[in-house]
Amino acid sequence: MKIGSIAKVIFSAAATGALILGVGKFRTEAQQEQPARPAVAAPVTDCFESREGYTARSRVENVVPEYGYPNIICSQTTGGVLWWGDPYDETIPIGDMPDIDDVTKGDYLTEDAVIKPREPQLTYFNMDPDKHCVMCHDGMTVPFPKDKKPRLITMHQDIVEDSMELMHGEGAIWCLDCHNATNRNTLIDHRGKEISFNQPQKLCGKCHGVEYRHWRMGIHGKRIGSWNAGGKKRWWLCTECHNPHTVQINRFRPLKPEPAPVLPKGMKNAAHESVHAPSAGGHGEATPAATH
Amino acid sequence: MPAEEKSKMEEVKGTTISRRQFFKEAGAISAAVAAAAASSVIAPEEAEAKTTFAEFFQNNYRLMTDEEKKEAIARLEKRYSEEFAKKVTVDGAPAMQDVLFGYALNIQKCIGCRRCVHACVKENNQSRHDTEIQWIRVLRMEKGNFTVEDMDKGYPNSPNESFGIQVGGNAYKNAGVALEGQHYYQPERVPEKDAFYFPVQCMQCEKPPCVKVCPVRTTYRDPDGIVVIDYNWCIGCRMCMGACPYWARRFDWGDPHLPAEEMNPKTHYLGNRPRMRGVVEKCTFCLQRTRKGRYTACVEVCPVGARTFGNLLDPASEVRKILDRKKVFRLKADMNTYPKFFYFID
Ligand code: SF4
Ligand code: SF4
Numbered sequence: 001m002k003i004g005s006i007a008k009v010i011f012s013a014a015a016t017g018a019l020i021l022g023v024g025k026f027r028t029e030a031q032q033e034q035p036a037r038p039a040v041a042a043p044v045t046d047c048f049e050s051r052e053g054y055t056a057r058s059r060v061e062n063v064v065p066e067y068g069y070p071n072i073i074c075s076q077t078t079g080g081v082l083w084w085g086d087p088y089d090e091t092i093p094i095g096d097m098p099d100i101d102d103v104t105k106g107d108y109l110t111e112d113a114v115i116k117p118r119e120p121q122l123t124y125f126n127m128d129p130d131k132h133c134v135m136c137h138d139g140m141t142v143p144f145p146k147d148k149k150p151r152l153i154t155m156h157q158d159i160v161e162d163s164m165e166l167m168h169g170e171g172a173i174w175c176l177d178c179h180n181a182t183n184r185n186t187l188i189d190h191r192g193k194e195i196s197f198n199q200p201q202k203l204c205g206k207c208h209g210v211e212y213r214h215w216r217m218g219i220h221g222k223r224i225g226s227w228n229a230g231g232k233k234r235w236w237l238c239t240e241c242h243n244p245h246t247v248q249i250n251r252f253r254p255l256k257p258e259p260a261p262v263l264p265k266g267m268k269n270a271a272h273e274s275v276h277a278p279s280a281g282g283h284g285e286a287t288p289a290a291t292h
Numbered sequence: 293m294p295a296e297e298k299s300k301m302e303e304v305k306g307t308t309i310s311r312r313q314f315f316k317e318a319g320a321i322s323a324a325v326a327a328a329a330a331s332s333v334i335a336p337e338e339a340e341a342k343t344t345f346a347e348f349f350q351n352n353y354r355l356m357t358d359e360e361k362k363e364a365i366a367r368l369e370k371r372y373s374e375e376f377a378k379k380v381t382v383d384g385a386p387a388m389q390d391v392l393f394g395y396a397l398n399i400q401k402c403i404g405c406r407r408c409v410h411a412c413v414k415e416n417n418q419s420r421h422d423t424e425i426q427w428i429r430v431l432r433m434e435k436g437n438f439t440v441e442d443m444d445k446g447y448p449n450s451p452n453e454s455f456g457i458q459v460g461g462n463a464y465k466n467a468g469v470a471l472e473g474q475h476y477y478q479p480e481r482v483p484e485k486d487a488f489y490f491p492v493q494c495m496q497c498e499k500p501p502c503v504k505v506c507p508v509r510t511t512y513r514d515p516d517g518i519v520v521i522d523y524n525w526c527i528g529c530r531m532c533m534g535a536c537p538y539w540a541r542r543f544d545w546g547d548p549h550l551p552a553e554e555m556n557p558k559t560h561y562l563g564n565r566p567r568m569r570g571v572v573e574k575c576t577f578c579l580q581r582t583r584k585g586r587y588t589a590c591v592e593v594c595p596v597g598a599r600t601f602g603n604l605l606d607p608a609s610e611v612r613k614i615l616d617r618k619k620v621f622r623l624k625a626d627m628n629t630y631p632k633f634f635y636f637i638d
Contacts, residue, residue, distance in 0.1 A: 087586075219614050230608070255481060273476065
């Protein structure tokens with residue numbers, strides 16, 4: 001009983017410690033760690049899935065006990081998820097999805113398609129306007145905007161950090177074309193129908209029909225889990241890969257790449273392959289080393 | 293451990309000897325013994341002591357009876373569990389019925405982040421350093437361009453310019469002398485404006501030249517289309533590496549470096565079990581996962597969903613839908629290898 005509870009304490013301490021280290025190593029480290037955290041750079045324990053700063057993942061201890069290490073492995077150099085143990089962890093059913101057309105009703109049964117819900121990750125979800133907004137807004141609830149004319153929003157860059165870069169639909173679309181002016185907890189389509197943050201595909205698909213169709217068929221976007229048709233899969237939603245605010249600037253926001261492979265023995269650098277020959281005959285001059 | 297298994301283990305343990313001893317005690321080496329021993333001729337020192345007599349003499353995996361397979365797997369599980377100080381399982385799952393695995397990769401989407409490379413290393417127990425082994429290589433290709441001014445420049449075949457195949461660029465404006473794309477690119481961020489990326493790994497050819505040349509027939513095509521290797525029978529002659537037109541195979545001249553805490557204990561005999569020194573290895577479409585219904589590690593990790601995997605015999609599978617609807621090509625289709633790895637654009 002006692003040993004069990006001690007083990008539990010050590011284990012939870014280990015949960016905040018090193019990431020990729022195995023369980024065996026955790027124990028010894030956790031014991032040493034108890035008085036003071038080591039000064040070395042803390043290993044990455046939280047990482048992102050596709051979009052940096054969007055879907056954060058925390059390490060989940062031993063969801064798949066056979067592996068003996070965490071459910072996900074984060075890259076120590078870029079902070080991206082590098083490996084999935086349990087693909088369905090923290091997911092919920094995708095919810096109802098209408099048929100697309102007679103030929104393709106989408107792919108899979110609703111209960112076999114799961115998603116990672118967005119709502120629990122939203123910082124400002126379900127805030128009480130009378131309680132929270134007024135804290136900054138001078139004790140007054142801010143009135144709803146009167147029209148939908150696009151304009152840049154300089155305030156609230158703390159909340160929407162790319163609000164000054166906002167660019168979608170060649171500038172013809174702005175916040176309130178997708179966000180609900182009267183209910184900040186939902187999105188809204190052009191017919192005024194409320195859409196949950198957990199189902200952005202219903203909004204995006206209104207304009208991006210081909211992508212939406214292909215996504216329903218499984219030939220656009222990302223899925224993890226079981227490969228067989230009809231098997232259980234976690235579907236990535238539109239906004240898990242694309243930032244709807246800036247998608248026009250970058251389809252995918254550029255990421256830091258994982259480290260390059262090491263050079264073969266004896267090769268000093270990779271200059272031989274970074275030769276550019278913008279004009280005729282240029283390729284010989286660009287590498288002084290390559291004079292034979 | 294069940295008693296029955298234990299006694300089997302002890303039997304094996306009793307015969308654990310080093311290779312040197314083995315040769316001494318064996319005295320006159322018959323041809324058969326030589327052939328069997330050849331499979332581990334350059335096994336690493338540490339593993340050498342642990343390699344059992346029985347492992348020396350085991351048959352080519354394909355020729356083993358089910359009983360022999362079970363024994364071989366039990367031997368390995370024991371050896372690995374000791375070596376890596378945790379419970380390691382070695383799976384022997386055969387190919388699934390009515391399944392032919394295929395892969396599709398959207399090169400228009402790939403951003404060159406190399407996450408697939410490192411996911412693969414973690415999943416498949418590759419050597420982490422000295423020698424660093426990676427089964428996937430992402431090549432950076434420069435985008436070519438063409439302007440009216442280039443019209444009169446002609447095909448680059450002047451003495452100044454004749455350097456063979458061009459990558460990126462076009463007949464008028466060559467992008468560089470890199471014949472196979474750039475392997476070691478390391479910009480701050482990817483994707484870069486003037487480049488696209490081209491991941492290469494084993495294509496699981498339907499007519500695999502690597503299989504044709506293997507003198508000991510230790511690499512072969514399984515019925516689900518995966519070209520596998522029985523590492524124990526690999527003599528390290530590297531004929532297959534020369535035969536493969538896609539540079540898909542890797543060879544470790546030294547001892548593999550796989551930290552015990554990073555070792556993936558769910559392994560398959562023909563897949564990601566730890567390799568010894570001096571054998572050839574390559575991508576197996578993660579058969580330890582995919583034969584159990586799970587996507588490969590590279591599919592799951594790709595942040596942009598460029599990678600798709602599935603059953604080519606099932607019209608409802610994602611790969612088949614891609615073949616039906618997208619613009620698809622295969623690398624070096626002229627080599628007559630019939631790869632089951634398809635590249636496509638939207
Ligand atoms: S890509 Fe190379 S290693 Fe893979 S099956 Fe084809 S020839 Fe063999
Ligand atoms: S993980 Fe995906 S985007 Fe990144 S290099 Fe591999 S295929 Fe390309």
